[in-house]
Amino acid sequence: MAPVLRDRGGIWLGWPGITDEDNISDKKLKELMEKGIKDSGYDLEPIIFSHEEAEKYYEGFSNEIIWPLFHDLPSLCNFKEEYWNIYKDVNERFASKLTEKAKPEDFIWVHDYHLINVATRLRKRSLTNKIGFFLHIPFPPLDVFLKLPWRREILQSLLDYDLIGFQTQRDKRNFLQCVRRVLRFRVQARGTKNMVYIKNHNRKVSVAAFPISIDYDSFAEGAESENVAKRAWFLHENLPNRTLILGIDRLDYTKGIPFKLKAFKRALEKYPELHKNISLVQILVPSRVHIPKYRELKENIEKLVGEINGKFTELGWVPVYYIFRSMTREELLAYYRTSEIAFVTPLKDGMNLVVKEFCASNIEETGVVILSEFAGAAAQLGEDSILVNPYDVERTADAIYNAFTSDYTYRKRRMRKLRRSIKKYDIFWWVNEFLEYGKEE
Ligand code: GDG
Numbered sequence: 001m002a003p004v005l006r007d008r009g010g011i012w013l014g015w016p017g018i019t020d021e022d023n024i025s026d027k028k029l030k031e032l033m034e035k036g037i038k039d040s041g042y043d044l045e046p047i048i049f050s051h052e053e054a055e056k057y058y059e060g061f062s063n064e065i066i067w068p069l070f071h072d073l074p075s076l077c078n079f080k081e082e083y084w085n086i087y088k089d090v091n092e093r094f095a096s097k098l099t100e101k102a103k104p105e106d107f108i109w110v111h112d113y114h115l116i117n118v119a120t121r122l123r124k125r126s127l128t129n130k131i132g133f134f135l136h137i138p139f140p141p142l143d144v145f146l147k148l149p150w151r152r153e154i155l156q157s158l159l160d161y162d163l164i165g166f167q168t169q170r171d172k173r174n175f176l177q178c179v180r181r182v183l184r185f186r187v188q189a190r191g192t193k194n195m196v197y198i199k200n201h202n203r204k205v206s207v208a209a210f211p212i213s214i215d216y217d218s219f220a221e222g223a224e225s226e227n228v229a230k231r232a233w234f235l236h237e238n239l240p241n242r243t244l245i246l247g248i249d250r251l252d253y254t255k256g257i258p259f260k261l262k263a264f265k266r267a268l269e270k271y272p273e274l275h276k277n278i279s280l281v282q283i284l285v286p287s288r289v290h291i292p293k294y295r296e297l298k299e300n301i302e303k304l305v306g307e308i309n310g311k312f313t314e315l316g317w318v319p320v321y322y323i324f325r326s327m328t329r330e331e332l333l334a335y336y337r338t339s340e341i342a343f344v345t346p347l348k349d350g351m352n353l354v355v356k357e358f359c360a361s362n363i364e365e366t367g368v369v370i371l372s373e374f375a376g377a378a379a380q381l382g383e384d385s386i387l388v389n390p391y392d393v394e395r396t397a398d399a400i401y402n403a404f405t406s407d408y409t410y411r412k413r414r415m416r417k418l419r420r421s422i423k424k425y426d427i428f429w430w431v432n433e434f435l436e437y438g439k440e441e
Helices: 002-008 027-035 051-070 081-101 118-124 151-158 169-183 216-224 226-238 257-270 292-312 329-338 353-361 378-384 393-405 408-424 427-439
Strands: 010-014 042-046 108-111 131-134 163-166 187-189 196-200 203-209 243-250 278-285 320-324 341-344 368-372 386-388
Touching (some): 002 010, 002 042, 002 427, 010 081, 051 081, 081 118, 108 118, 169 203, 216 226, 216 329, 216 353, 216 408, 226 329, 243 329, 243 353, 257 278, 257 393, 292 320, 329 353, 341 353, 353 368, 368 378
Parallel strands (some): 108 131, 131 163, 243 341, 278 320, 341 368
């Protein structure tokens, strides 16, 4: 969101990830906590949580209930009534701060599953501003959503917005089906393919899909910069005569990393000509590491990497380079620019920006994309990618081989099309679309 706010100005209200019990030594963070800061073009207003709120609202309701459920993994949910109560309290705190800060003409744009209940709280305070909501993660199908003990409350909270945006038509359809079946509301389709109206008593709620994107130019230009070119050259110099297949994922069970590693292993078993000619660079970005499920996942990933490397490594060739840390933007760009294949196989993903960033940075236009059909990005990029079902290890292994052997003309044609589409529908297009709909009566 940073490029957008820089472009348009405004106030960004959010949790900076620290609690009032943390001992903060960083000067900038201290300043942010005490009085907020002015960035170039917009203001940051912090909402600081207590340790209990961080645990039960953020890790609890948001990340142990909504996150797994909305990614179709209800068995990983930890449904607790106290999580729901504290979720409402924290949403109330956001609403209270918003009421203090918003001018009557401001458009209020609430982002993501942590804040679904904010509009309800604002309506109670009789705020008359237009309020939009964008869900960055998928919206689950009816039979999965029904498992949520607070299913009515969550739907009713969403209907307190004026505009609800989803990543894809699939998510929008799922939501509308839930509204029809759980709340028995009528849904009215309008002239355009995208927009649908729901009548919520005397208010009209608009629902549409807005596939999020990236600041394309900044990735394309960044990839061309001298520093990135040097880094990219250095990477290939150290790994000569070899195709690099790149995975960049936050440490999360939805990203399907164990399946991905199993598919890579299977490809090496099935296609010996890949030996010494391909290496997987798997970058795993630390996330939610104090939650036990995430720690277990990390151990499982490391075990699989160890097994593959133990079985296949030869002098001068390591099949998997595994990196567990965050990268600077420049490092990231160098990996994007230098890798021949993007390996993006989440089990379910709202959109997936990594695949868009890879294409934007692929300035030679010779890269190939292997993409999960369950990533939101597949709706836009599927036609020019190699689509896989990430649970299907055998066929994903074949996809690796097909990407590896695909010829220059095929790559060039498809990558050009992918880049054209991402450039046209970039992050600025996305914001304009949302705000244009937001302005409508
Ligand atoms: C949620 C939804 C949806 C990652 N590691 C580093 C780094 N990153 C940046 C990437 C990319 C972003 O983080 C990850 O975005 P994704 O879209 O892949 O995934 P989520 O974090 O799960 O995001 C997702 C998204 O919201 C937007 O709506 O697409 O479906 O789950 O931008 O570049 N950036 C740097 N160093 C890293 O180590 N600098």
